[in-house]
Amino acid sequence: MSTILNRILNQIGDPEIVDKLLSLSKADLNSLLLELFKKQTDGITPADVLKTYQSNRFPIPSDADPAKFHALETQLLTAAQNMEIKTVLLSPSAPLGSCSAFGCVDQYNVVSALRGTETLSDPSNMLAIIIADKLKSRTESNIIPLHYAATARVVRAQAFSGKGFFAHFGLYCMVSSGKDSGSYACEKDLLEKHLIFYKELFQEQYNAKLSIVLRKRGGYTDGDGFFDRMTEVIQTTLPHTPLSFDYDDVDNKYYQGVNFKLYMERNGEKIEFGDGGFVDWINQMLGNKKERCLISGIGLDRFLLL
Structure with a gap:
């Protein structure tokens, strides 16, 4: 288990949460994750989107013609x-x-x-x-x-x-x-x-x-x-x-x-x-x-x- 994951589990206060989530059906887990992302994006502003673009390497366009x-x-x-x-x-x-x-x-x-x-x-x-x-x-x-x-x-x-x-x-x-x-x-x-x-x-x-x-x-x-x-x-x-x-x-x-x-x-x-x-x-x-x-x-x- 990674150091980052250990830190997150300690912060949540439930070291078994990953196993609990994996015990859900794929459909239920997907529904839960969709709700998490929806709530996360509810607080995102257009200015936040620009900041993410500027700091995230994935959406940056290629130099290729x-x-x-x-x-x-x-x-x-x-x-x-x-x-x-x-x-x-x-x-x-x-x-x-x-x-x-x-x-x-x-x-x-x-x-x-x-x-x-x-x-x-x-x-x-x-x-x-x-x-x-x-x-x-x-x-x-x-x-x-x-x-x-x-x-x-x-x-x-x-x-x-x-x-x-x-x-x-x-x-x-x-x-x-x-x-x-x-x-x-x-x-x-x-x-x-x-x-x-x-x-x-x-x-x-x-x-x-x-x-x-x-x-x-x-x-x-x-x-x-x-x-x-x-x-x-x-x-x-x-x-x-x-x-x-x-x-x-x-x-x-x-x-x-x-x-x-x-x-x-x-x-x-x-x-x-x-x-x-x-x-x-x-x-x-x-x-x-x-x-x-x-x-x-x-x-x-x-x-x-x-």
């Missing part, structure tokens, strides 16, 4: 559609726990909201949820892999600093889903799709000098064999792209098997602009160990500042 930002979104989504990747216009809200439920993100790093939602913090999680819903309802099948993409403005609660970092920023994400068919054939197909997209977009359209760092992760029984197979896929798909390896933090639980980092070289400086890897999110949602899922994405604001 909006016309260039939306043009980049259009370019990315059009490129995705041209590669038969389905595009989705996401809601700015996601189900509460849409990141933390998978065990890889602390809920404190997400802006939680009411009515069973949170502010969208990662479109890749949301795309995976959408795909899982379609698979469960049998409106889609991933015997032939499914590929989805989206752009979104997201909010992260942790504090960032430095050029290109904002409390809210734009992301382009791709999520691919397929069924394990043996010999890592499904993973090969999914990874190839993502690599070809980035190759065509940045090398052929931007003439950018790219490089990739492949990082080993746990999650596969034959970790070495899987890593070697994915290395081969990258070298075959992008034969002229420099590839290096990082074996640190193998036990990182976010990605399964491998995690790749995308870098662009500009003015002699090597800048990370995207990453991706395999995750077990759809497996967890559907309870099917045959499910395979690859995610990747790039930061739009940082890309515009290059």
Whole structure:
């Protein structure tokens, strides 16, 4: 329990109040919180709103040029559609726990909201949820892999600093889903799709000098064999792209098997602009160990500042 929470509980005089509130139904807890926020806002004046804006990092607008930002979104989504990747216009809200439920993100790093939602913090999680819903309802099948993409403005609660970092920023994400068919054939197909997209977009359209760092992760029984197979896929798909390896933090639980980092070289400086890897999110949602899922994405604001 944090020092701040301890102080609050001591001030209230009821150390069990959190557990008591959690014993309420979700609907009742939501009604209670709605009333608390209503009473809090009843005393807020327009001048208070301005003061909050001036002191709160979340509502501050980005430095990115909006016309260039939306043009980049259009370019990315059009490129995705041209590669038969389905595009989705996401809601700015996601189900509460849409990141933390998978065990890889602390809920404190997400802006939680009411009515069973949170502010969208990662479109890749949301795309995976959408795909899982379609698979469960049998409106889609991933015997032939499914590929989805989206752009979104997201909010992260942790504090960032430095050029290109904002409390809210734009992301382009791709999520691919397929069924394990043996010999890592499904993973090969999914990874190839993502690599070809980035190759065509940045090398052929931007003439950018790219490089990739492949990082080993746990999650596969034959970790070495899987890593070697994915290395081969990258070298075959992008034969002229420099590839290096990082074996640190193998036990990182976010990605399964491998995690790749995308870098662009500009003015002699090597800048990370995207990453991706395999995750077990759809497996967890559907309870099917045959499910395979690859995610990747790039930061739009940082890309515009290059």
